[in-house]
Amino acid sequence: MIRPALAEAAGEQCRILANGDAALVVEFGDRIDLTLNERVLALADRIAAAAIPGILETVPTFRSLMISFDPSRIAHRALQRRVLVLLADAEGRPHPGRLWRLPVCYDPDVAPDLADAARHADMPPEIFVSRHCGMIHHVYMLGFLPGQPYLGDLPAELALPRKETPRAKVAAGSVGVASHMTCVFPRATPCGLNIIGRTPATLWDHRRGEAALLAPGDRVAFEQIGFEDFRRLNELAARGEFVLAPSDAAGPMEPGP
Amino acid sequence: MSATLRVLAPGLMTTVQDLGRIGYQRFGIPVGGALDVLSLRAANLLVGNPPDVGGLEIIASGPTLAIEAESVRVAFVGADIGLSVAGEAPIFSFDIRANRSMLLRRGDTLRVGSLKGSSTLYMAVEGGFDIAPVMGSLSTYLRGELGGFRGRSLAAGDALPLKRSWAPERAELALDTADFAPRRRLRALEGPQSDHFSEEERATFFGRDYVVGPGWNRMGMRLVGETVRHSRGYNVTSDGIVRGSIQIPGDGLPIVLLAEHQTTGGYPKIGAVISADLPALGRLGAGSRVAFERVSLEEAEAAGRAHMAFVERLPSRVSPVTAAWSHDLPARLSETNLVSGVIDACAWG
Numbered sequence: 245m246i247r248p249a250l251a252e253a254a255g256e257q258c259r260i261l262a263n264g265d266a267a268l269v270v271e272f273g274d275r276i277d278l279t280l281n282e283r284v285l286a287l288a289d290r291i292a293a294a295a296i297p298g299i300l301e302t303v304p305t306f307r308s309l310m311i312s313f314d315p316s317r318i319a320h321r322a323l324q325r326r327v328l329v330l331l332a333d334a335e336g337r338p339h340p341g342r343l344w345r346l347p348v349c350y351d352p353d354v355a356p357d358l359a360d361a362a363r364h365a366d367m368p369p370e371i372f373v374s375r376h377c378g379m380i381h382h383v384y385m386l387g388f389l390p391g392q393p394y395l396g397d398l399p400a401e402l403a404l405p406r407k408e409t410p411r412a413k414v415a416a417g418s419v420g421v422a423s424h425m426t427c428v429f430p431r432a433t434p435c436g437l438n439i440i441g442r443t444p445a446t447l448w449d450h451r452r453g454e455a456a457l458l459a460p461g462d463r464v465a466f467e468q469i470g471f472e473d474f475r476r477l478n479e480l481a482a483r484g485e486f487v488l489a490p491s492d493a494a495g496p497m498e499p500g501p
Numbered sequence: 502m503s504a505t506l507r508v509l510a511p512g513l514m515t516t517v518q519d520l521g522r523i524g525y526q527r528f529g530i531p532v533g534g535a536l537d538v539l540s541l542r543a544a545n546l547l548v549g550n551p552p553d554v555g556g557l558e559i560i561a562s563g564p565t566l567a568i569e570a571e572s573v574r575v576a577f578v579g580a581d582i583g584l585s586v587a588g589e590a591p592i593f594s595f596d597i598r599a600n601r602s603m604l605l606r607r608g609d610t611l612r613v614g615s616l617k618g619s620s621t622l623y624m625a626v627e628g629g630f631d632i633a634p635v636m637g638s639l640s641t642y643l644r645g646e647l648g649g650f651r652g653r654s655l656a657a658g659d660a661l662p663l664k665r666s667w668a669p670e671r672a673e674l675a676l677d678t679a680d681f682a683p684r685r686r687l688r689a690l691e692g693p694q695s696d697h698f699s700e701e702e703r704a705t706f707f708g709r710d711y712v713v714g715p716g717w718n719r720m721g722m723r724l725v726g727e728t729v730r731h732s733r734g735y736n737v738t739s740d741g742i743v744r745g746s747i748q749i750p751g752d753g754l755p756i757v758l759l760a761e762h763q764t765t766g767g768y769p770k771i772g773a774v775i776s777a778d779l780p781a782l783g784r785l786g787a788g789s790r791v792a793f794e795r796v797s798l799e800e801a802e803a804a805g806r807a808h809m810a811f812v813e814r815l816p817s818r819v820s821p822v823t824a825a826w827s828h829d830l831p832a833r834l835s836e837t838n839l840v841s842g843v844i845d846a847c848a849w850g
Contacts, residue, residue, distance in 0.1 A: 246692050246798055261693035264743045264773030265801040269693050274738050288527075303526045303741040305765050310741025312526070315776060315805050320798055387529045387739070387765045390645045431646075448528075450635055450647050456528040 249324055251331045258283075258331065260324055266315050268323060270331070271308040276396065276424070280307045281384050285339035285461040290330045296323065304460045306384050306394070341383070341461035342490035346428070348377075348419055348441040348466045349474035357407070357438035361421065364404045375402055376440065376466055381426055383462040389433060391448030391456035395426040395464055410436035417442045417478075419466070441466075444477035445488045457488060465491075504570030504666035506626070508659040512564040512613065516719075517630060517649035517661075518623075518760075519555040522638035526764045532744065533640040533648070533761050536719065536783030537621045539812065540579040540681065544625035546815055547576035547602040547674050555632065555639030555649070556625040560719075561786065563613020563622065564655060568605045571667035575611070576602040578678060579622035579784070583614030601675035601822055602627075604668055619683050620717075620786025628665035643719060643761065672821040683784040685710075687774050689747065689793040690801050693740075694769035697733045698749070706771060707795035711755065717787045719761040724791065728753025731769060739765040745774030745782060747793065757782065775801040777808035 248259040248271075261269045270287060272280045287309050288302045298318030303310040313323055350358060350373045362372040381395035398421060406422040411434065414420070418429045420437025427437055430448035443466075447457045458464065469477070480486035508515075518541065521534025535541040535558055542552040557564075563582065577584060577599040584597045587610045597603060599622070605611060616622050632639055632650060641649025650661060695703060711724035735751045742748075746758040748768040757774070758766075760783070772793060774782050785791055796804070 246690065246695075248693075262690055262798060263693045263741060263770070264690055264745055265775050265798065265805055267741065267743045269741060271693070271740070276738055301524045301526055303764060305738075305740045307738050308740040310526075310743075312741075312743065315802060316809050320802065385739075385765065386527065388763065390529045390647070392529055455525075455636065460527065 249328065251328050260327060262320065263310060265320065267310055267312045268320070268327065269308050269310050270327060273307045276306045276384065278382055278397065281382070282338055282461075284309045285341075286337065287327075287330065288460075289337070289339050290333060291327070294326070294330060296326055298323070304385055305387075339461040341459070341463050343380075343463045343465070343492040344458065344488065345465050345467050345491045346443055346445055346488070347469040347473070347477065348443045349469050349471055350441040351471040351474070353471060354415070354418075354442035354474065355440050358440045361402075361404055361438045361440055365401055367401075372402065372440070373468060375399070376421075376426070377468050379465075381464045381466070383458050383460055383464065385460050386456060386458065388427075389430055389448075390450070391430045391458070393428055393447070393458045393462075393464070395428070397424040398426060400424075404438060406436040407438060410434055411439075414439050415442060417444060417447075419443060442474065444469075444474055444481050444486065446481050446484075446486075449484075452487075462490075503660075504573070504663040505660040506573070506663065507567040507569050508564055508655050508657055508661065509567055509610065510565040511655040511657055511659075512559055513561040514719075515557055515559050515564045515655040516641040516643070516653075517555050517632065517639050518558040518641060519639045520553045521760065522636050522640050522642070522648065525636055526741075529764055530636070530642065530645060531761050531764055533642050533719075534638070535621075535623060535640075536760050537579060537619070537623065537780045538783070539780035540619075540621065540784075541623040541625070542812065543600075543676055543678065543681075543815060544576045544578040544623040546819060547578070547600075547676055548574050548625045548627040550625055550627065550629060554625065554629040556623050556629075557655075559613060559616065559622040559624065561620060562615045565610065565612045568607055568609045568611065569660070570607060570663055570665075572604055572606045573663060573665075574602055574604050574627035574668035576600075576625050576674075577613070577622055578625075578676065578681070580616035580619035582616055582622055585612045585614075586610065587612065600678050602673045604670070604673070619784035620789070621783055626663060627668045628663065631662040631664045674819050675822050676815075677818045677820075683789065684778075684781045685790050686792050686794050687778045687782055688796045688801065688804060689745070689772040689774050689778075690798060691772050691795060692770065694737055695771060697731050697735075697737070697769035698729065698771055699732050702730050702732070703771065703795075706755075707793050710790055710792050713785050713787055713789045713791060714754075715787045719759055721756050721758045721762055722785065722787075724755045724757065726754070729755065729771065733769075735768060737767055737769050739767040742766045742770070743773055745776075745779055746770050747772045747774070759783070775804055777801070777804040
């Protein structure tokens with residue numbers, strides 16, 4: 245067995261593991277936890293800033309950072325030493341995420357599981373929606389589908405299990421919840437989450453410069469819109485005329501007249 | 502007049518692939534690319550392309566393609582195959598060979614039969630396809646429906662645009678691929694979740710024989726054989742996956758992740774196939790036998806260096822074919838000793 249290298253980061257132990265001969269995994273823990281994810285993203289930033297030759301890309305996940313590299317350009321142990329130095333760097337700054345206000349329609353026509361979810365949470369659907377909209381969600385990672393965010397954490401009273409029988413297909417833009425997570429599906433997909441709404445925003449478009457709208461470490465506030473607004477924005481989005489901008493940068497949410 | 506390869510029949514799954522799409526896994530996009538990058542490189546070498554030019558990846562059974570260009574130079578590397586070319590008059594149809602380049606002309610119909618020996622076959626065309634890269638790559642990402650030819654596998658009626666409308670006359674090249682043959686033993690490193698298995702369980706897993714199950718695709722393969730017992734449950738918080746990762750899900754039967762693997766996963770990974778053996782992994786398919794040999798990091802690194810040197814020496818294994826390819830059976834038969842491997846004839850008609 246290949247012994248993991250142990251390191252301290254922010255007073256907590258982390259492990260550096262071999263994932264094959266062309267990737268290292270820096271593991272900060274084995275749970276979904278905002279503070280662990282922030283360490284993952286801060287390390288990804290420091291690695292990008294260090295511009296170490298031979299690193300191909302980094303893959304942030306809930307609780308670990310995978311560093312994929314070209315073994316013909318940097319040896320496993322040499323890279324491990326570089327990473328240990330970066331981990332010990334107390335000057336590491338938190339990852340600067342962007343804030344997005346993502347419009348979501350919670351109308352029953354596009355929210356087939358909202359009533360069930362609200363019943364499970366023992367609250368009226370309007371209250372469930374206002375609680376879901378009234379908080380900031382953290383983008384832990386993207387995965388499963390191109391540009392698909394895993395957002396957390398829902399408070400315990402909104403957390404509910406996955407559906408017993410997954411749906412064969414949910415529409416693009418569907419907003420699903422299960423456990424403490426919210427996911428937004430960039431495209432139609434089979435899905436076991438409870439669908440509580442739909443966004444007209446295009447989360448993934450490989451024709452634009454930054455194909456994924458959201459990035460790990462971004463923050464998202466869901467904003468309730470009515471069905472007519474949803475339809476109008478959906479039509480604009482289909483023509484590429486509704487492109488969301490982060491709300492902590494300058495720029496309107498919708499195109500001008 | 503535009504130059505294309507017209508798809509008359511697509512084969513089981515034929516996609517445009519190159520060496521992959523690096524740098525987008527953080528957005529959920531797998532690296533993808535050819536399952537057997539070595540054979541794609543070799544096919545490109547035979548037609549004079551750089552190694553990263555996109556070619557066709559053919560799985561299990563091949564397509565039938567009509568040449569709608571003045572001429573095109575192609576080469577096949579990978580599985581043993583039945584290949585035939587029919588001229589405009591079907592009576593002039595001939596079996597042809599893999600592991601060498603050949604010049605085809607307008608009106609020729611190229612028919613690729615069933616693959617044998619390997620599950621993958623690569624076809625390179627001189628100059629490549631006239632397809633715009635998506636995120637820096639021509640690889641088809643099937644689940645994401647992007648890249649390659651319209652983000653999907655080929656269908657009958659497709660016209661694959663060629664960069665060049667004709668290929669220059671020159672000596673054809675053949676490649677010695679004697680050691681490209683699929684291997685049953687693949688070397689693997691332990692980890693990263695080897696601590697989810699006892700040493701006894703790991704020791705018996707490595708070296709045990711498995712068979713690749715029928716549910717095999719570009720994402721991964723399920724193995725059939727003895728189950729592997731977890732000592733600490735089978736759920737881990739999702740983390741990064743590499744090509745060659747060996748996951749053990751709840752039922753204890755290993756899943757080996759391939760080129761188009763999801764970027765993260767939540768099953769414990771007992772090991773990962775080493776880089777040097779990934780091309781060989783890409784030649785396995787449903788029914789193949791496979792076993793994993795546990796190696797140390799130092800052994801993996803040494804094997805990686807040896808593999809790199811092997812790839813760099815590929816051009817020295819290329820030699821010219823003396824008789825230019827023609828629709829002339831006796832000339833074709835006289836070349837038999839120039840290429841290795843047994844090629845099954847595939848009757849046309």
